[in-house]
Amino acid sequence: MQIDPSFDTSSFMAVAAASPSSLIYTRSSSTSGGRIPGSARRTTAVVMAAGNGGGRRMPHVLTVAGSDSSAGAGIQADIKACRALGAYCSSVITAVTAQNTVGVQGVHPVPEAFVAEQLRSVLSDMAVDVVKTGMLPSVGVIKVLCRSLQEFPVKALVVDPVMVSTSGDMLAGPSTLSGYRDELFAMADIVTPNLKEASALLGGISLRTVSDMCSAAKSIHNLGPRNVLVKGGHLPDSSEATDVFFDGENYHALRGSRLNSRNTHGTGCTLASCIAAELAKGSPMLQAVRRAKTFVESALDHSKDLLIGNGPQGPLDHLFDLSSTHARTAGARSFDANDLFLYAVTDSGMNSKWGRSILDAVEASIEGGATIVQLREKEAATRDFIEAANACLGICRSHGVPLLINDRVDVALACDADGVHVGQSDMPARVARSILGPQKIIGVSCKTAAQAEEAWADGADYIGCGGVFPTTTKANNLTVGLDGFKAVCLASKLPVVAIGGISSANAGSVMEISVPSLKGVAVVSALFDRECIVTEARRLKSILMDSSSPHPKLMV
Numbered sequence: 001m002q003i004d005p006s007f008d009t010s011s012f013m014a015v016a017a018a019s020p021s022s023l024i025y026t027r028s029s030s031t032s033g034g035r036i037p038g039s040a041r042r043t044t045a046v047v048m049a050a051g052n053g054g055g056r057r058m059p060h061v062l063t064v065a066g067s068d069s070s071a072g073a074g075i076q077a078d079i080k081a082c083r084a085l086g087a088y089c090s091s092v093i094t095a096v097t098a099q100n101t102v103g104v105q106g107v108h109p110v111p112e113a114f115v116a117e118q119l120r121s122v123l124s125d126m127a128v129d130v131v132k133t134g135m136l137p138s139v140g141v142i143k144v145l146c147r148s149l150q151e152f153p154v155k156a157l158v159v160d161p162v163m164v165s166t167s168g169d170m171l172a173g174p175s176t177l178s179g180y181r182d183e184l185f186a187m188a189d190i191v192t193p194n195l196k197e198a199s200a201l202l203g204g205i206s207l208r209t210v211s212d213m214c215s216a217a218k219s220i221h222n223l224g225p226r227n228v229l230v231k232g233g234h235l236p237d238s239s240e241a242t243d244v245f246f247d248g249e250n251y252h253a254l255r256g257s258r259l260n261s262r263n264t265h266g267t268g269c270t271l272a273s274c275i276a277a278e279l280a281k282g283s284p285m286l287q288a289v290r291r292a293k294t295f296v297e298s299a300l301d302h303s304k305d306l307l308i309g310n311g312p313q314g315p316l317d318h319l320f321d322l323s324s325t326h327a328r329t330a331g332a333r334s335f336d337a338n339d340l341f342l343y344a345v346t347d348s349g350m351n352s353k354w355g356r357s358i359l360d361a362v363e364a365s366i367e368g369g370a371t372i373v374q375l376r377e378k379e380a381a382t383r384d385f386i387e388a389a390n391a392c393l394g395i396c397r398s399h400g401v402p403l404l405i406n407d408r409v410d411v412a413l414a415c416d417a418d419g420v421h422v423g424q425s426d427m428p429a430r431v432a433r434s435i436l437g438p439q440k441i442i443g444v445s446c447k448t449a450a451q452a453e454e455a456w457a458d459g460a461d462y463i464g465c466g467g468v469f470p471t472t473t474k475a476n477n478l479t480v481g482l483d484g485f486k487a488v489c490l491a492s493k494l495p496v497v498a499i500g501g502i503s504s505a506n507a508g509s510v511m512e513i514s515v516p517s518l519k520g521v522a523v524v525s526a527l528f529d530r531e532c533i534v535t536e537a538r539r540l541k542s543i544l545m546d547s548s549s550p551h552p553k554l555m556v
């Protein structure tokens, strides 16, 4: 048992039990700062679990593998891949490697007894669902792991018999072959060798075709695992990356096209971790394997142009989904209430009456000075709505004008619009907020101060209040009148846009209310039921500017 020299052991008493794997430290006197005896730790876990009654459980994978300093493979890949698929990943480190994009420069195995101690720490406390193994540098470590799994059984064991890295470097000695064959494979739910590893496990046979891979899968299955996946990432002269899955009865050739990329370091670790994550989530084995392969393909694709390191083999970016989320949120502006100034709401009936596409109508309204656009498509088929929204989004983004979707949170999500506008009988703003997240704009139609208060409490960004005047656009719409409108503006904690029967004839009278929360007017027919949208928008804009107190945005 090795102990970090800087670790103060004076208050501990090492208690050696029957085997090195059960070595534990017990505290002799003081009360803090040291390792907890195994039994005490279990007690702690029970207390915590009881305290966490209503908490959220995550599918949990434990990876038992080597650290890769370049973070493309090994423990680092496993943690990222599991998280990308929604599983928590704890880690027991078996070796520390010095690696980069050129190759493996050094391997420093962790003492077996300390691997045992890490295993005990995690398995005794953390309700692991699935164990995934990567680099196991010695037979001793394999034996330690088998004993731990007997003591703490898990739902599934995924064994990636890492011996050779993608760069061709050795990561485990030939002596580990017997450990895999004689000890670990019998406990495994799936074993995932690459071509070189499958060959080594079978005494060095040559594997050059998918048919060779099938025979190898069958021979490895005879060594005890329930399923075998022979990976074909290194299959020579192939335009495909085909893996062979064998469950003891049927063979499945899992075909995928070979992506041409420098960044393939870590594909094997990633694949096995994804299988483990999917199993932890409850997927059946073949489905878990298929999903894992799809994830690796996506990660390879997203990482094609990544430039990390100067060597021939770069890493995957496992968390590519996260970066697209960041790109989205970085690109999106936070809500600016001044955007409500001239708010254009589309109407498909009016567009067809004037023979215009929704895209042309939106473009014209922006050209005339609309500061925000809402697509209100009550009749459109969902597919057409999404297509139109995508096209409008392109125009809006290029002009820095936010695009909102009326009512349809699903459409807003599908096209990554800037937000939604919901009515009192649509999805509650609180629910829309929880679906859309904190960045998107949410507006709510309100007629009363109480509704405005609720919209604010639900996390909306603005309210649309009206109908200020009678309108034909919306059937049976109650008119609140200028006085009712002013009362809501005075009560509202959110910025307000006026809506309902507003045109160039009355827009001035609305803005003259001059309550600080009033930020603009929303118009439908005053723009879209006119012959020239650009002209009408310009006219409205100048009326609004003349009748409103200085608009901060227009002063810069």
Ligand SMILES: Nc1ncnc2c1ncn2[C@@H]1O[C@H](COP(=O)(O)OP(=O)(O)O)[C@@H](O)[C@H]1O
Residues within 6 Å of the ligand: 165, 166, 193, 194, 195, 231, 232, 233, 234, 241, 242, 243, 256, 257, 258, 259, 260, 261, 264, 266, 267, 268, 269, 271, 293, 296, 297, 300
């Ligand atoms: N260039 C590639 N294009 C598409 N898939 C690949 C590519 N390289 C590897 N894969 C896939 O990545 C996974 C890992 O395979 P492989 O590279 O053979 O294992 P290892 O990384 O253990 O050497 C497999 O599903 C394989 O088909």
Ligand SMILES: Cc1ncc(COP(=O)(O)O)c(N)n1
Residues within 6 Å of the ligand: 065, 066, 067, 068, 073, 074, 075, 097, 099, 134, 135, 162, 164, 165, 166, 167, 171, 264, 265, 266, 267, 268, 269, 270
């Ligand atoms: C610590 C460690 N474990 C495993 C691999 C295998 O890498 P690959 O997934 O590319 O085969 C590696 N290079 N380093």
Ligand SMILES: [Mg+2]
Residues within 6 Å of the ligand: 166, 233, 264, 265, 266, 267, 268
């Ligand atoms: Mg690989």
